[in-house]
Each structure stands twice: as C-alpha cells, then as structure tokens.
Amino acid sequence: MIIEAARMGGSNLFSPASRSVLFKSLGLTILLLAGLWFGLGELFSAFAMPWLDALLPGLPDWAGWAGTIAAIIAGVGLALVLALFVAPVTAVMAGLFLDDIAEVIETRDYPDETPGRPMPIGQSIRQSLGFLLVVGLGNIFALLLLLVPGVNLAAFFLVNGYLLGREYFEFAAMRFMSPADAKRLRARNSTTIFFAGLIIAAFLSVPLLNLLTPMFAAGMMVHLHKMVVRTAVASNA
Numbered sequence: 001m002i003i004e005a006a007r008m009g010g011s012n013l014f015s016p017a018s019r020s021v022l023f024k025s026l027g028l029t030i031l032l033l034a035g036l037w038f039g040l041g042e043l044f045s046a047f048a049m050p051w052l053d054a055l056l057p058g059l060p061d062w063a064g065w066a067g068t069i070a071a072i073i074a075g076v077g078l079a080l081v082l083a084l085f086v087a088p089v090t091a092v093m094a095g096l097f098l099d100d101i102a103e104v105i106e107t108r109d110y111p112d113e114t115p116g117r118p119m120p121i122g123q124s125i126r127q128s129l130g131f132l133l134v135v136g137l138g139n140i141f142a143l144l145l146l147l148v149p150g151v152n153l154a155a156f157f158l159v160n161g162y163l164l165g166r167e168y169f170e171f172a173a174m175r176f177m178s179p180a181d182a183k184r185l186r187a188r189n190s191t192t193i194f195f196a197g198l199i200i201a202a203f204l205s206v207p208l209l210n211l212l213t214p215m216f217a218a219g220m221m222v223h224l225h226k227m228v229v230r231t232a233v234a235s236n237a
Contacts, residue, residue, distance in 0.1 A: 001227050002196045008109070009220030012101070013212055017108055021100045022215055028096070029211050098171045101218040110226060116175025134163060157201045164204070165197020168221040176225075189228050196224055 099118040106115045173182035200217045
C-alpha cells in the first residue's frame with residue numbers, strides 16, 4: 001500500500017495534468033527559500049560581522065585567512081540553517097496547493113468516485129500556519145538532537161517522518177471529512193502513515209529533489225488516503 005502510493009505520487013510529479021501546479025509550487029518554493037537565504041545572510045551581516053570586524057584587527061598577520069575561514073564557516077552554517085527550513089516551507093506549499101494537486105489526481109485516477117471538497121480559505125490558512133509551526137518546532141528539536149552521538153541522522157527521519165506523514169495525510173483526509181474525523185482516521189492507521197512519512201522524509205533529504213516535496217507528498221497522501229478508506233470499507237463489509 002505505502003510503496004504503491006509513493007509510486008503513484010512520484011508518477012504524478014511530471015504528468016501533463018499536474019504541470020501547471022508543479023511549476024507554481026516549485027517556483028514559489030524556490031522564491032521563498034531564496035528569500036530566507038538572503039534574510040539569513042542579512043541577519044548574519046548585521047549581528048556577526050561587527051563582532052568579527054572588532055576581533056580581526058587584534059589578530060596577527062593571518063587575520064585575513066581567519067576572515068576567509070569565518071566566511072566559509074558562516075556560509076556552511078547558513079546552508080545548514082536553510083536546510084532546516086525546507087520542511088516548514090513544504091508545509092506552507094502543501095496548504096497552498098494540496099487542493100489543486102488532489103483535484104487533478106481525483107479527476108484523473110478516481111473519476112467514478114465523489115471528489116473531495118476544497119478546504120475553505122480561512123481553514124486552509126489556519127491549517128497551513130499550524131503545520132508550519134509544528135514542523136518548524138519539530139525540526140528545531142531534530143537539529144538539537146543532531147548534537148547527540150548515535151541519534152543525529154535518525155532524529156531527522158523520525159521527527160519528519162512522523163510530522164510530515166501526519167500532517168499531509170490529514171490534509172488529504174479533510175477534503176472528505178471534518179478535522180476531528182481526519183485525526184481519528186489517522187490515529188487508526190498511525191503505523192502505516194508513519195512509514196509513509198519516512199518515505200517523504202527520505203525524499204526531503206535529497207538536495208534539489210526536495211524542492212518537489214510538496215507535490216510528491218501531497219500526491220502520495222491523496223492516494224494513501226483513498227487506499228486506507230477502501231481497506232476500511234472492505235474490512236467492514
């Protein structure tokens with residue numbers, strides 16, 4: 001079930017019907033990350049550079065090398081911090097484009113079933129902001145765990161696997177049911193959804209490919225939600 005949903009979510013990325021949503025999602029994701037990069041750079045220049053300028057004049061002849069090394073370290077640090085923001089950015093993109101992605105998939109792959117209802121704009125914004133907050137805090141926690149030997153990389157996958165699986169699945173389910181019912185459905189299938197979330201976290205960990213995470217994750221969870229509901233109906237028949 002999980003692998004099939006992931007395969008179908010991946011195949012949706014470059015399908016002709018999804019192309020316009022792909023370009024919008026990818027463009028806004030890059031734009032937002034670029035804005036964060038320049039914003040973080042400005043913060044570094046404002047707070048760290050004055051400290052370095054005050055320190056370097058008192059250093060010996062290799063002060064210029066120290067400045068170069070500091071700039072390299074700062075660049076690496078900014079890149080790591082930006083990587084931390086990729087998951088929250090995908091959360092925002094999910095809220096903006098999940099209904100568009102779901103509509104394409106439901107029309108193309110499930111034409112005989114009742115289509116889902118787009119979330120009201122107010123609910124969509126609240127859900128996106130809540131998703132952003134939860135995933136952001138989760139990734140800060142994961143970043144702290146990176147300092148713990150033997151945990152580090154596993155922390156990234158476990159935290160994002162749980163959070164991304166949970167939130168993307170609920171987004172897909174809420175097109176057909178209330179938020180409370182979506183949470184109950186997710187809780188009844190928590191193991192399946194967690195392992196599906198691990199696949200999303202693995203996708204998220206691949207540079208450049210991770211820019212497509214909103215499209216992949218939303219498509220995968222639309223299919224997984226359909227499969228979960230069908231399994232539940234069949235078991236109750």
